[in-house]
Amino acid sequence: MRAEHTPTAASPSTPASADGPDTFIRLEGATVVRSGARVLDSVSTAIGEGEFVAVIGPNGSGKSTLMRAMIGILPLAEGRAWIHGDPVRHRAAHDCIGYVPQTSAGIGNIAATAREAVSAGLLNSRSLFLRRDRRRVDEALDTVGISHLADRPITDMSGGQRQRVMIARALIRRPQVLLLDEPFTGVDASSQEQIAELIGDLNAGGTTVIVVLHETGPLRSLLTRAILLEQGRIVHDGPVPDRLPHDPADDHHVDPIIEECIGQEFTP
Template identity: 40%
Template sequence: MIGVEGVTRRFDGGATGNAGGVVAVDDVTLSIPDGEFLIVAGANGSGKTTLVRTFNGLVTPDSGTVTVNGTPVRDDLVAARSAVGMVFQDPRDQLVAATVGADVAFGPENLGCSHAEIDRRVDDALAAVNMADREDERIASLSGGERERVAIAGALAMEPDHLVLDEPFTGLDEPARRSVLDRLRDLRAAGTSVIVVTHDLRDVLGLADRVVGLSAGRVAVDDAPRGAAAELPGLDVRVPAGFDGRSADAADTSSSP
């Protein structure tokens, strides 16, 4: 479980001239049970990326506490980052190796996995994003969408307890999008909590157990998909046309621009 209790995070006011700083996350409290598929939704600047980055210590709250599997993140960053996999919105922020295979293997290697286990994880993760047998390709030669798929594969290869994906479908073609959605569905069924950060819910609302909507750093919506769908447009969030929360396959029939 991920627990967030009274978390607030401010940033330097900078060009805004705000001497007190800009409040990105404002007194947020929520819990994410194991196996839950959670959407964190909101417009750009609503605080959703800052919030999820507190889950593994990439951002340190000014006040409040974040726990992962019962342990405060600030007390054990290594454990938090092993348990919470993160896929950034811009894959350039997390790709670290020259080739596809080496990049996906980086996390399992740092966990001390055996060579056989690393190979299995790399193969499974690349298959999940439709990039099987492309281990030897150089990262520099890939398109933006392909780099995003490698970043997702790198997080999947860690086999974390909780997987956070920040706008994961940007730049993905239709086969890759469907493959990733299928993999997220499988992860939830296996007990991994999946947290998708987005302002466009058309791909994922049909898979979600719960939606948390942020506005100005505060929780404005916390509801099951059917209830949340009525409120989210007021937060400048896109929901699937005609969504009624009843079909788990709604995500498969929607389309991304």
């Protein structure tokens, strides 16, 4: 059952989470440069325990870049990043992180069962697979509701089932923070609702959630905070604005909302 979420209070112009003992992820002046262009430009923010944060913006605004910079997948040209107080370059910083990349749909071409794909989440951190690890795999599959699909090849699964496999893979290390990049890509509407409920339950259980979205969809009512990006810069970091894109048929789009946030016309 989906748990109720109460939005956190914050000023629209400042991060909802102050840097302190409960801060999980912090960026200070984070800049990522590609081909001479600053795709992430001097971004500073902090995300704390129990938050459910959406990173939203138009295509090319730097949403995925920001998420990857948060966890050290992309190196910073300038600035610093910490996970639970440790610099992202330290191995210890990654122990509390679960990451579901945007390319989850690509696992449909992998010749592996759900159990094998989830098990690989542990093998990323060590070379041996221990007996107790099988129990953890079973627990992760049960958490996302696909225990009955444990031995099914991923090639025979729907988009929603594959996404659950990837979430289970991220959960296998029992993360304190779960990051998901466009989790509804290639997933039908019914499965989106189910996955949203799963993510909401994880957050209600204490897991901090950071999700990259182009439109809020079924997660809209669960979000406690929104970070809006435009051309690699944060233009809003605080309570979820009343007007946010909800689904492709909605008349509200990201671009005019960002115009309101920055007080100027948005030019793609």
